[in-house]
Amino acid sequence: MAVVEIYDTTLRDGSQGEGISFSAGDKVKIALKLDQLGFHYIEGGWPGSNPKDMDFFRRIGSHRLQNARVTAFGSTRRPGVPVETDVNIQSIVSAGVSVATLFGKSWDFHVLGALGTTLEENLAMIQESVAYLKGRGMMVIYDAEHFFDGFKANPEYALATLQAAVRGGADRVVLCDTNGGSLPGELAAVVRRVAGEVRVPLGIHCHNDGELAVANTLAAVEAGVTHVQGTINGYGERCGNANLCSVIPNLALKCGHATIPRESLAQLTELSRYVSELANMHPANHQPFVGASAFAHKGGVHVSAILKDARTYEHIDPALVGNRRRVLVSELSGLSNLLYKYQELNLDLDTSKEENRRLLEEIKELEHQGYQFEGAEGSFELLLRRAYDHYREPFKLESLRIIIELKENSPVYSEAIIKLTVGDQVVHTAAEGNGPVNALDNALRKALEGFYPEIRRMQLTDYKVRVLDEKDGTGAVVRVLIETGDGERSWGTVGVSPNIIEASWQALVDSIAYGLLKNGGGSKERP
Incomplete structure (x- = not known):
């Protein structure tokens, strides 16, 4: 079983994604979580670029990590500047870490156009920068920026930049698909060529502009790479980086490689949501492996099959990555969906098949009217309990007036x-x-x-209104979705009406009733 090193750059490359900003405290929390799960390297940031990253390196230095090594990121020395006096190189040294990640130019187009220097000077910049940090006793990971584009344009020079890093003493040489435009087949062919000429462990760093970052990363490992870089949830510049929440389980469960400890795989879903919370980003429901919809089943045929054997429509057991199976009920549902939900909720199913069909048709009619139970499982559970479990409402409306x-x-x-x-x-x-x-x-x-004093703990956390029939103008039917939380769990409820107040009332009543049910305030006892 081959060991593949996992290098996380969420705190640096991931924070460059639009709308994402971590405080120094957030970065420390994420780093400690990654260390706990057994990640090998955590790129903390670019100490020469901003005070916040230097603050992170100061803070993380007071923690004793068990598994990971924190790395400081930066560029090779500037053209014409001695490495001993280069501000960027010195800031890496002052970060106080034992591992440095240096990036340099691999593409002659960038060397001549962006850096404005000669091809020979660029090679000297790479070799001298790596050698200087190695001379300070640091492990050096060299990121060959734009390597695949550079290789396509001038393969001899792109390879020469790697050899310059090797001469300087680089411990790892990482091939970067910086523009994210490579295809898996061509990328793998380049990796195999490099592996035959560079006698240093190779790494891969892919961006997702062609939505191929994960596929390219896996192709690179198959071609000989043993060091993988990426971010949690695929956060990063433009379209993001290779998503480690997909890369890691694919490598471990599909390819048989050792990555993070096997028991840590079951914490990937929690990690994904933890990082999205600190990033102030909504979790991506349709994200593979760790998304809420990754193992959600809606079609009746699918549900009927997974009741017999979950392998019929699931490529892995969701528990392996800390996720769970969900069955949705909608206009596409069959009786199997209802049966599964009853089993999931531990409800007695002692009614006839005809009554089950009647309830299923009622649900489909409600969906036709505009109800959406996929995002409102609180309302759906109450619907089931009201139909079959002799549920008692915690309160009843007599009258309501709005001024x-x-x-x-x-x-x-x-x-x-x-x-x-x-x-x-x-x-x-x-x-x-x-x-x-x-x-x-x-x-x-x-x-x-x-x-019901427990209501004080319930807080409305989200309120959405969707107009269902725009052509009807101000008389259109609206759907109100409410999310409520009590500090331990959250739940969604729904209301539909041509009157937004009535729709809101329906969703509010369900939100309170469901919260009371879960806290023991709503009775579900049989009379």
Whole structure:
């Protein structure tokens, strides 16, 4: 079993993705998580580029890592500048790490145009920079920027840049598909050519501009690479980098290589979501292996098959990467979908097949009206319980009135007046809000908190409105999706109506009722 080193550059290359910015504290948290999972190298940043990266290197130095080695990133010396006085090289030394990652130019087009120097000077810059850091006792990983484009344009010179790094003492030579435009077949052929001429372990660094970063990375390993660079969730410049959440399980589970420890694979889904949270990015549901939809099944034929054997429609056991199987119920569902959901929720299924079909047709009709239960599993579970589990509603609406007052040069005034029955008591109250939905939410909570104190922990975390029939203008049906959380879990609920207040009420009621159900406040006992 071949060992493939995993080099994470989320903290440097990943942070260059649009909309992503990590604080120094965020970077330390991510680095510690990566170390815990057994990653081999963590690229902390470019100490010569900004104070935040230097702050990270200072902070991470106070932690004793168990598995990973932190690397500082930077370029070779500038043209005509002695390596001993080059500011970038000296900042790498001052980062206080034992591993340096240097990048240099492989493409003659870049050397002559971007650097504005000679081909010979570029070779000297590479060799002298690597040798200087090696002389300081550091391990040096050399990233050959734009290598594949450079090889296509001038293979002899591209190879000469690698040999310059080897003469300087580079411990790893990494071939970079910086523009992300290579195809797997051509990339693998180049790697095989390089492997025959460079006697240093080779690495690969792919960008995803052709949506081939993962495929190119796997092709490079098959061609002889033993060091893989990428980012968590594929974050990075332009279209991103090779996604390590896909690269690692493919290498370990499909190709039989040793990467991070096998037991750490089951934490990949958690890692993906942890990094997306710190990046303030929504998790990509359709991301392979770790996305919420990666093992979600919707079609009735599919669900019927996985009830017999999950291998019929799943390429791996989702638990291997810490994910889980999900069955969705929609207009494409069959009875198998309902059966699976009942088993998943541990509900008694003691009704006739005809009643099951009736419920399935009701669900399909609701979807036809605009309901979407895929993003509202809280509403869907309540629908099942109300149909078959003798579920008791925690409260009942008696009446509701919304007052909206708009005056010139004054903020809009919104008030909700609500009357509810809770058990054998009637509650009549009112609350204001910065809009009608907020006032409605405030009034509902105010009426119920005395009966269900756990409501105080429930917070609305997302509110989306979708117009379903744009051609109907202001009379169109709308779908309201609400996400609610209590600090431990989150759930989605849905409401549909031509009246946005009614749709919001439906989703709000379900959000509270589902939260109470999971906290023991909503009764599901049989009478």
